[in-house]
Amino acid sequence: MASSSVIRSRDVKLQGVPASPGVAAGRVLRLDERGRHQFYYIGVSAAQARMEVRRLREALQEARAQLQEIKVRLAEELGYEHSFILDAHLLMLEDKRLIEELNHEITTRRVNAEWAVRSVADRIISAYNKVNDLYLRERTSDLEDVATRLLTILSGHDKFDLSKLDQDVIIVANNIWPSTVAELDFKHVLGFATNTGGLTSHSAIIARSLGIPAVVGLHEVTRLAKTGNVIVIDGAEGCVILRPTKPVLTAYLGKRKREAGGRTRPAADAAQAAETTDGVRITLRANVELPTEIESLALFGAEGIGLYRSEFLFLNRLPELPGEDEQYEVYRKLALATGDAGANIRVFDLGGDKLALGGFEAEQNPALGLRGMRLSLKVEHVFRTQLRAILRANLHGHLRVVLPLISTITELREAKRIIADVKQEMAEARVEHNAELPIGVMIEVPAAAMMGDVFAREADFLSVGTNDLIQYMLAVDRANENVAHLYQPLHPAILRTIADLVRVAEAEQVPLELCGEMAADPLQAIALIGLGIRTLSLVPGSIPLVKNAIRSVELERVRALLKEAMKLTSSTEVEELLASELPRQAPRFFAAWSSRA
Amino acid sequence: MQERTVTISNRLGLHARAAARLVRRASQFNSNVTLLRKDTGETADGKSILSVLLLAASLGTSLIIKTEGDDEERAVNALVELVEQKFGEELSDGVF
Numbered sequence: 278m279a280s281s282s283v284i285r286s287r288d289v290k291l292q293g294v295p296a297s298p299g300v301a302a303g304r305v306l307r308l309d310e311r312g313r314h315q316f317y318y319i320g321v322s323a324a325q326a327r328m329e330v331r332r333l334r335e336a337l338q339e340a341r342a343q344l345q346e347i348k349v350r351l352a353e354e355l356g357y358e359h360s361f362i363l364d365a366h367l368l369m370l371e372d373k374r375l376i377e378e379l380n381h382e383i384t385t386r387r388v389n390a391e392w393a394v395r396s397v398a399d400r401i402i403s404a405y406n407k408v409n410d411l412y413l414r415e416r417t418s419d420l421e422d423v424a425t426r427l428l429t430i431l432s433g434h435d436k437f438d439l440s441k442l443d444q445d446v447i448i449v450a451n452n453i454w455p456s457t458v459a460e461l462d463f464k465h466v467l468g469f470a471t472n473t474g475g476l477t478s479h480s481a482i483i484a485r486s487l488g489i490p491a492v493v494g495l496h497e498v499t500r501l502a503k504t505g506n507v508i509v510i511d512g513a514e515g516c517v518i519l520r521p522t523k524p525v526l527t528a529y530l531g532k533r534k535r536e537a538g539g540r541t542r543p544a545a546d547a548a549q550a551a552e553t554t555d556g557v558r559i560t561l562r563a564n565v566e567l568p569t570e571i572e573s574l575a576l577f578g579a580e581g582i583g584l585y586r587s588e589f590l591f592l593n594r595l596p597e598l599p600g601e602d603e604q605y606e607v608y609r610k611l612a613l614a615t616g617d618a619g620a621n622i623r624v625f626d627l628g629g630d631k632l633a634l635g636g637f638e639a640e641q642n643p644a645l646g647l648r649g650m651r652l653s654l655k656v657e658h659v660f661r662t663q664l665r666a667i668l669r670a671n672l673h674g675h676l677r678v679v680l681p682l683i684s685t686i687t688e689l690r691e692a693k694r695i696i697a698d699v700k701q702e703m704a705e706a707r708v709e710h711n712a713e714l715p716i717g718v719m720i721e722v723p724a725a726a727m728m729g730d731v732f733a734r735e736a737d738f739l740s741v742g743t744n745d746l747i748q749y750m751l752a753v754d755r756a757n758e759n760v761a762h763l764y765q766p767l768h769p770a771i772l773r774t775i776a777d778l779v780r781v782a783e784a785e786q787v788p789l790e791l792c793g794e795m796a797a798d799p800l801q802a803i804a805l806i807g808l809g810i811r812t813l814s815l816v817p818g819s820i821p822l823v824k825n826a827i828r829s830v831e832l833e834r835v836r837a838l839l840k841e842a843m844k845l846t847s848s849t850e851v852e853e854l855l856a857s858e859l860p861r862q863a864p865r866f867f868a869a870w871s872s873r874a
Numbered sequence: 875m876q877e878r879t880v881t882i883s884n885r886l887g888l889h890a891r892a893a894a895r896l897v898r899r900a901s902q903f904n905s906n907v908t909l910l911r912k913d914t915g916e917t918a919d920g921k922s923i924l925s926v927l928l929l930a931a932s933l934g935t936s937l938i939i940k941t942e943g944d945d946e947e948r949a950v951n952a953l954v955e956l957v958e959q960k961f962g963e964e965l966s967d968g969v970f
Contacts, residue, residue: 368898372923401928408928
């Protein structure tokens, strides 16, 4: 990885989609879509062509060996079900037709193996691109992945081992491929910046779960950034600055320093309780999607899991479904890892964009379509399988179930009836399980928020999902750049709704939790505790930072401040009030925080 | 030579994973395996994943499976069964 300091500094700012918070500054490692390395056309003699054929054969062997190894690693880290994608890759490397075509290309056109790989792959890819089937057309990325691997092996001199990075890098790529994710040495990866992708893209999910800053949807970052360039990523603002000038770099390094020990690295005091200066204890739990994240919970000081997004178990292996035993293993791991603090398992929340991702027929209006609990009730047998797995795993800990996207009380009643039925079936069949399974409702639809008292009477707990609640209340798709500015967590309507939910939960004496990115922003998290929320669930990487913020404030003063804020008429006014008052109340944390670049 | 007509009935058609299954199954036999799309007349080598993928046989496509060799009957039966079982990836309610 040569550093190219010859390129003059000049701030090139690109705006993308903020995918994972935090600031990172470092050198670019660009993973080109067209191969990680340069390759050239070389004409060869007949004798040399035989050599090239042998080189190709060895490269194919090496590629197969690498893929087998990655498959094992992927199975260990993400679960066996996620390794299937590599099966198709392996078959491609064994494909008689491909191998024959490559050999033919080398011997008749007398070219080097690299050139043969590139031109044959291009030919097949262009044939695929004519196929009138979106899902099949997307398979070209699998072939590209395979071709890239071969080219990397063939290029020999620069054997680039992603799993043994010797310096910290910021990955710049068109997109992060599943096999790349499995190979990367995350100790040295400071952040991601990708051309494509939205909040739910693979790269965004991985970055958030690992607590590294990421910006996606940058369109042309791979064109502008070269390996070795200095780059700054601001994962909260969703921008990157290429080849920053000294003052800009210094400003961001300062911002990063203020955040250090916060988002990207677990603080030494992570295990300390999140207690306000006047002694009010706030519970901080973790939002989790990947099994690998479970191990880092203690490191970040999480008290159990407030949201386990079980759809990740489903998402990567559609159209097949994970079986009961396979789910049981994951839930048991959750139960054992979280002990008394417990874990909330959200019933698989597929639908909307995620269904589209799995290659399913797109709905006219997926955000308002068949998703969340609506889907679970429709595919009741899938819901039942999941419940059986959870009830069995619950023998090992304290699991709870959260039902997503509930808009009517009938849905809750129907779900409860099914749960009772599953328990009875299991009891009759003498299947060992723990029936002490609290059922919670996710409040993420305005109708459910308005009917909070009704839900509080019939559910064991409420969980406010702010990401969706804000989007539905304000009718804003935050991934849509035309309206993203209207996604305002501190909108007075949101504050009123949350305050109201706190009130009804107290009146009905039902536990209330809140999960969502709001909880991961120190300023907004403080606003939430000022409104009366006592349990927050957030990305593990942000827990230490939010803990520090909580430990710097006096709850009584924050409550008074929020009372003032509730009288305001716009999000901007609320933000201004909090941004000016909190540093005064809690200079230890917020003075530094608010002067961020 | 054995010849049977099947209709692709799994939702995603012969996509990467289904194709991988088909190729793995076909490769277990000595016989040559050829797939022929009834509507376009395109053919594919049933033992080559790239070739099978290029058929782009989506839901509803009619395919003729041809096998030729010493185990042609077992081969054709095994492949027809795989297609009829929707490559083991479908559930009955039509959502997944």
